[in-house]
Amino acid sequence: xxxxxxxxxxxxxxxxxxxxxxxxxxxxxxxxxxxxxxxxxxxxxxxxxxxxxxxxxxxxxxxxxxxxxxxxxxxxxxxxxxxxxxxxxxxxxxxxxxxxxxxxxxxxxxxxxxxxxxxxxxxxxxxxxxxxxxxxxxxxxxxxxxxxxxxxxxxxxxxxxxxxxxxxxxxxxxxxxxxxxxxxxxxxxxxxxxxxxxxxxxxxxxxxxxxxxxxxxxxxxxxxxxxxxxxxxxxxxxxxxxxxxxxxxxxxxxxxxxxxxxxxxxxxxxxxxxxxxxxxxxxxxxxxxxxxxxxxxxxxxxxxxxxxxxxxxxxxxxxxxxxxxxxxxxxxxxxxxxxxxxxxxxxxxxxxxxxxxxxxxxxxxxxxxxxxxxxxxxxxxxxxxxxxxxxxxxxx
Amino acid sequence: xxxxxxxxxxxxxxxxxxxxxxxxxxxxxxxxxxxxxxxxxxxxxxxxxxxxxxxxxxxxxxxxxxxxxxxxxxxxxxxxxxxxxxxxxxxxxxxxxxxxxxxxxxxxxxxxxxxxxxxxxxxxxxxxxxxxxxxxxxxxxxxxxxxxxxxxxxx
Numbered sequence: 001x002x003x004x005x006x007x008x009x010x011x012x013x014x015x016x017x018x019x020x021x022x023x024x025x026x027x028x029x030x031x032x033x034x035x036x037x038x039x040x041x042x043x044x045x046x047x048x049x050x051x052x053x054x055x056x057x058x059x060x061x062x063x064x065x066x067x068x069x070x071x072x073x074x075x076x077x078x079x080x081x082x083x084x085x086x087x088x089x090x091x092x093x094x095x096x097x098x099x100x101x102x103x104x105x106x107x108x109x110x111x112x113x114x115x116x117x118x119x120x121x122x123x124x125x126x127x128x129x130x131x132x133x134x135x136x137x138x139x140x141x142x143x144x145x146x147x148x149x150x151x152x153x154x155x156x157x158x159x160x161x162x163x164x165x166x167x168x169x170x171x172x173x174x175x176x177x178x179x180x181x182x183x184x185x186x187x188x189x190x191x192x193x194x195x196x197x198x199x200x201x202x203x204x205x206x207x208x209x210x211x212x213x214x215x216x217x218x219x220x221x222x223x224x225x226x227x228x229x230x231x232x233x234x235x236x237x238x239x240x241x242x243x244x245x246x247x248x249x250x251x252x253x254x255x256x257x258x259x260x261x262x263x264x265x266x267x268x269x270x271x272x273x274x275x276x277x278x279x280x281x282x283x284x285x286x287x288x289x290x291x292x293x294x295x296x297x298x299x300x301x302x303x304x305x306x307x308x309x310x311x312x313x314x315x316x317x318x319x320x321x322x323x324x325x326x327x328x329x330x331x332x333x334x335x336x337x338x339x340x341x342x343x344x345x346x347x348x349x350x351x352x353x354x355x356x357x358x359x360x361x362x363x364x365x366x367x368x369x370x371x372x373x374x375x376x377x378x379x380x381x382x383x384x385x386x387x388x389x390x391x392x393x394x395x396x
Numbered sequence: 397x398x399x400x401x402x403x404x405x406x407x408x409x410x411x412x413x414x415x416x417x418x419x420x421x422x423x424x425x426x427x428x429x430x431x432x433x434x435x436x437x438x439x440x441x442x443x444x445x446x447x448x449x450x451x452x453x454x455x456x457x458x459x460x461x462x463x464x465x466x467x468x469x470x471x472x473x474x475x476x477x478x479x480x481x482x483x484x485x486x487x488x489x490x491x492x493x494x495x496x497x498x499x500x501x502x503x504x505x506x507x508x509x510x511x512x513x514x515x516x517x518x519x520x521x522x523x524x525x526x527x528x529x530x531x532x533x534x535x536x537x538x539x540x541x542x543x544x545x546x547x548x549x550x551x
Contacts (some may be wrong), residue, residue: 142410155474208476
């Protein structure tokens with residue numbers, strides 16, 4: 001059996017960060033794809049598959065009917081469709097693309113997303129609504145009880161972890177502070193040049209107790225795209241980054257039923273599958289790009305992957321372990337908390353940039369980077385989320 | 397209660413419903429909290445689920461909505477200080493919580509009639525019902541929870 005690691009690679013990367021009011025989101029998505037194709041040293045006519053990475057469900061956008069980035073860009077593809085679940089879009093997109101590449105149905109698959117959450121939230125603010133009011137939540141049981149935004153139910157994660165393990169708001173604040181330190185080395189980050197302290201975190205407005213404003217992620221505009229291909233085709237490209245492992249887990253398998261989904265994410269099966277592919281240990285991961293819609297999720301993952309003991313994540317982050325100079329640099333772009341929210345494409349963009357040694361002041365040399373994704377249904381008696389693990393690396 | 401004018405009621409969004417959960421909301425409208433029970437083994441669920449313990453009859457045929465005791469404890473909670481919609485401006489701070497029902501399942505609701513600072517994980521609560529008004533003026537009932545033993549008979 002051929003080893004999974006090193007069979008597939010990201011060979012091109014493109015991004016458009018920040019509002020571009022002169023064009024549509026679709027055009028931003030097409031532009032990111034154009035940049036990714038160019039970065040791969042390819043031309044549009046090389047691309048034979050396209051995937052629209054979209055946050056369907058889990059507070060996400062609904063599919064569009066009007067037009068696609070792939071048509072707009074004139075890609076001669078054999079397939080195009082949308083895939084994604086909440087913030088898990090790169091992981092699911094790559095799993096999907098692998099199927100086409102493996103079956104010989106595609107040579108180069110371009111994956112691209114776009115979000116205009118910042119622009120859209122500016123519009124609904126005029127109607128007295130704060131934040132992500134533009135993403136419909138049909139069928140959501142929590143709405144009548146005032147569960148109106150992601151923080152309404154994500155703060156249960158912190159509430160429950162604090163209850164079971166004595167985690168404090170200051171410890172969660174250490175995650176926000178560490179990621180802001182990283183963001184201050186990333187000129188593209190929304191919060192570049194705006195360092196914060198634990199005191200700032202504690203003094204920031206209480207939004208949904210126990211979450212302060214600085215426990216919440218960014219709301220962003222932008223687009224990220226990458227080109228995935230097979231190893232034989234990747235060899236000739238300027239800077240391929242190899243997919244070493246991939247795995248998935250679902251809270252609905254057991255955590256949700258056991259009421260453990262508010263102290264643990266479905267990391268276990270995702271981690272096991274991805275590390276088995278890669279043939280490495282956790283200690284081999286040089287930096288982790290962990291899905292960080294809120295500070296609590298970062299804490300959970302540090303424990304669930306095993307960087308910290310279960311329940312000891314608070315002390316771990318308070319020690320500075322995830323900050324620049326720490327034992328496991330986490331979200332080195334600033335992440336969703338301090339840079340930009342493109343789902344797990346934020347982490348994918350950073351992992352590839354880092355492994356290509358193109359991360360500038362924030363460069364952390366490593367052979368392997370881990371990227372995680374998260375998203376799912378909000379049942380009101382608890383979120384039912386997917387967890388995705390991607391391990392990227394340079395060739396052995 | 398039925399003659400209460402909508403404009404004196406707190407504004408909320410009416411429940412999002414579908415055919416699986418509709419019997420639950422019909423029961424709430426009649427001021428009764430219900431959970432789904434398996435006729436075969438007695439296991440309780442919320443929301444609608446096939447029984448995980450054994451084979452099921454087609455289309456949840458072995459499952460039925462039955463009255464819940466209305467007693468439970470706070471499993472997780474938060475206090476909303478921001479009104480994400482202007483309609484809730486007069487209602488903050490409010491407590492949104494997951495209640496662990498005596499029968500086992502968790503259910504989302506609010507903890508009311510107490511200071512938010514008194515709410516703790518593990519707090520014993522019991523169900524009550526309140527009427528709310530939707531933006532279109534429709535009046536609807538929601539299940540709410542209060543600390544156990546504090547409910548006046550008038551509620």
